[in-house]
Amino acid sequence: MRRDYDLFVIGGGSGGVRAARIAAQAGARVALAEEYRMGGTCVIRGCVPKKLMVFASGFPEAMADARAYGWDVRRGRFDWTAFRARLDAELDRLEGVYRGNLEKAGVSIHDARATVAGPNTVRLADGAELSADHILVATGGAPFVPEKWAGLPVMTSNDVFKLDALPKSILIVGGGYIACEFACILNGLGVEVTQYYRGAQILRGFDGEARGHVAELMEEHGVNLHVGTDLISMERAEGGLRVKATDGRERVFDKVMFATGRRPNTDGLGLAEAGVTLGRWGEVVVDAYSRSSVPSIHAVGDVTDRVNLTPVAIREGQAFAETVFGGKDVTADHELVASAVFTRPELGSVGLSEEEARDREPVDVYCTSFRAMHSAFAGRPDRVMMKLVVSQATDKVLGCHIVSDHAGEMIQLAAIALKMGATKADFDRTVAVHPTMSEELVTMRSPVRSG
Numbered sequence: 001m002r003r004d005y006d007l008f009v010i011g012g013g014s015g016g017v018r019a020a021r022i023a024a025q026a027g028a029r030v031a032l033a034e035e036y037r038m039g040g041t042c043v044i045r046g047c048v049p050k051k052l053m054v055f056a057s058g059f060p061e062a063m064a065d066a067r068a069y070g071w072d073v074r075r076g077r078f079d080w081t082a083f084r085a086r087l088d089a090e091l092d093r094l095e096g097v098y099r100g101n102l103e104k105a106g107v108s109i110h111d112a113r114a115t116v117a118g119p120n121t122v123r124l125a126d127g128a129e130l131s132a133d134h135i136l137v138a139t140g141g142a143p144f145v146p147e148k149w150a151g152l153p154v155m156t157s158n159d160v161f162k163l164d165a166l167p168k169s170i171l172i173v174g175g176g177y178i179a180c181e182f183a184c185i186l187n188g189l190g191v192e193v194t195q196y197y198r199g200a201q202i203l204r205g206f207d208g209e210a211r212g213h214v215a216e217l218m219e220e221h222g223v224n225l226h227v228g229t230d231l232i233s234m235e236r237a238e239g240g241l242r243v244k245a246t247d248g249r250e251r252v253f254d255k256v257m258f259a260t261g262r263r264p265n266t267d268g269l270g271l272a273e274a275g276v277t278l279g280r281w282g283e284v285v286v287d288a289y290s291r292s293s294v295p296s297i298h299a300v301g302d303v304t305d306r307v308n309l310t311p312v313a314i315r316e317g318q319a320f321a322e323t324v325f326g327g328k329d330v331t332a333d334h335e336l337v338a339s340a341v342f343t344r345p346e347l348g349s350v351g352l353s354e355e356e357a358r359d360r361e362p363v364d365v366y367c368t369s370f371r372a373m374h375s376a377f378a379g380r381p382d383r384v385m386m387k388l389v390v391s392q393a394t395d396k397v398l399g400c401h402i403v404s405d406h407a408g409e410m411i412q413l414a415a416i417a418l419k420m421g422a423t424k425a426d427f428d429r430t431v432a433v434h435p436t437m438s439e440e441l442v443t444m445r446s447p448v449r450s451g
C-alpha cells in the first residue's frame with residue numbers, strides 16, 4: 001500500500017526543517033506540521049531573538065567605552081517598544097525564509113498541531129489522518145516551571161520577547177544558560193536584576209574556574225547574584241510578587257522569571273500509546289540513528305534530550321534524512337560539541353572541564369587571566385580568562401575554556417583544533433596573532449597546576 005507520504009515531520013524547528021528538506025531533496029514525498037510558527041525555539045523564542053537582545057544590551061557599555069576613547073557620546077534612553085517592533089519584523093522575515101526553503105524543496109506544509117495516531121499514522125488538529133512510511137518527531141522542548149509556582153503570574157524565557165514594557169526589577173530563578181544570559185541581558189538594558197540559584201555556583205557542568213570567573217564578572221556588572229538561595233514562598237503583592245527566600249530575605253519584584261530548565265514536548269503527542277519508549281522527563285529514547293523503540297518513528301533535537309543545542313538538532317536531522325532517504329549511513333557526532341553562554345562577558349567552552357578531566361587521568365592545567373587591551377584602556381574592570389586542560393599522557397588538549405568578549409567566536413575555532421586532536425605542542429608551535437586576546441591561547445608556557 002502506498003502511503004500518503006514517505007516522511008511526516010512533526011515540528012518546524014531547526015531539526016525538523018533540516019530533515020524535511022534533505023529528505024525532500026533526496027526525492028522523498030515529505031510533509032511537515034507545525035502548530036505555532038515556522039523556525040521553532042531557536043528562531044522564534046530562543047537563540048536568535050536572545051542574541052539580538054544581547055547586542056541591544058551591550059550598547060551602554062559600548063557608549064561608556066566610546067567616551068573613554070574620546071568620543072562625545074551621551075547615553076540616551078532605551079526604547080523597548082521600538083526595539084521589539086524591529087525584533088518582531090526580523091523574526092517574521094526569518095520565519096518566511098524557513099517556510100520558503102521548505103516550499104522550495106517541495107515539502108507539504110500543514111499549519112496545525114499533529115499527533116501520532118499509530119506507527120505510520122499522524123492525526124492533524126482537525127481530525128484528518130495521514131499515513132507515512134516514517135514519522136519524525138522534532139517537537140523540541142518547553143520551559144519548565146516547578147509545579148509549586150505554576151499558578152502564579154510568573155514568566156519564562158518565552159515571555160520576555162513579548163513584554164509590553166521592561167520591568168523595573170526582576171527576579172530570575174535558576175543558574176543555567178538561560179538564567180545567566182537573561183540576567184546579563186536585562187541588567188544591560190537597565191532592569192534591576194536579582195538572580196537566585198539553589199546550588200553553590202552557577203552554570204553547573206562547566207569548568208569550575210570559568211564558572212567562578214563568570215559569576216564574579218556578572219556581579220561586577222551589576223547582577224545581584226545569590227547562590228545557595230532558593231524560594232520559600234511567593235505571593236501576589238502590590239506592584240508584582242512578594243518573594244521569601246531561603247536566606248531570609250523578603251522582597252517584592254515587578255516580575256519573576258523561571259529559567260529552571262526545559263522539558264521535552266511530548267505531552268499528548270500519542271507516542272507512548274503508539275509504543276514509543278519515553279524517558280523520565282518524557283524524552284523520546286532513541287539510538288545513535290535517532291530511531292525510537294518503534295522502527296518507523298524517529299526523533300531529533302531537544303525532544304530526545306541528548307545535547308540540547310540548535311546545531312546538534314540540525315546534525316541529527318541531517319543524519320536521519322541522509323541515512324533513511326539518501327542511502328548513506330550517518331550518525332550525528334555528539335563528541336566535543338562547543339558551546340557559548342552569552343553572558344557578559346561570554347563563556348566559550350569545548351571539551352572537558354578541569355574537574356571532568358582530572359577524574360579520568362592526570363592533567364596539566366594552563367590558565368591565564370588578564371585585562372584585555374580594549375577594556376583596560378576604557379577603564380573597565382573586566383578580566384579575560386583562558387584555560388587549557390591538557391593530558392599528561394598524550395599532550396592532547398582535552399578542554400578549552402574562555403571567558404571574554406567574543407568568547408563564542410573564539411571557541412568555534414579552538415573546537416576545530418580539539419576535534420582534530422591538537423596537542424599542547426601544536427598550540428605552542430602556532431604563532432600568535434598580535435595584538436589579540438586569543439594569542440594567549442598559544443603563549444601559555446607553564447602549567448598552573450598538575451596532577
Ligand code: NDP
Pocket residue numbers: 146173174175176177178179181197198199203204230259260261262307308309339340341342
Ligand atoms: P539548564 O538545565 O541549563 O539550567 C536549569 C537551571 O535551573 C539549573 O541551574 C538548575 O539547577 C535550575 N533548576 C532546575 N530545577 C529547579 C527547581 N525546581 N528549583 C530551582 N532551580 C531549579 O536549563 P536552561 O533552561 O537554562 O536551558 C535549557 C537548555 O537550553 C540548556 O541546557 C542548553 O542546552 C540550551 N540553551 C543553550 C544556549 C546556548 O547555547 N547559548 C542558550 C540557552 C539554552 P541545578 O543546576 O541545581 O540543577
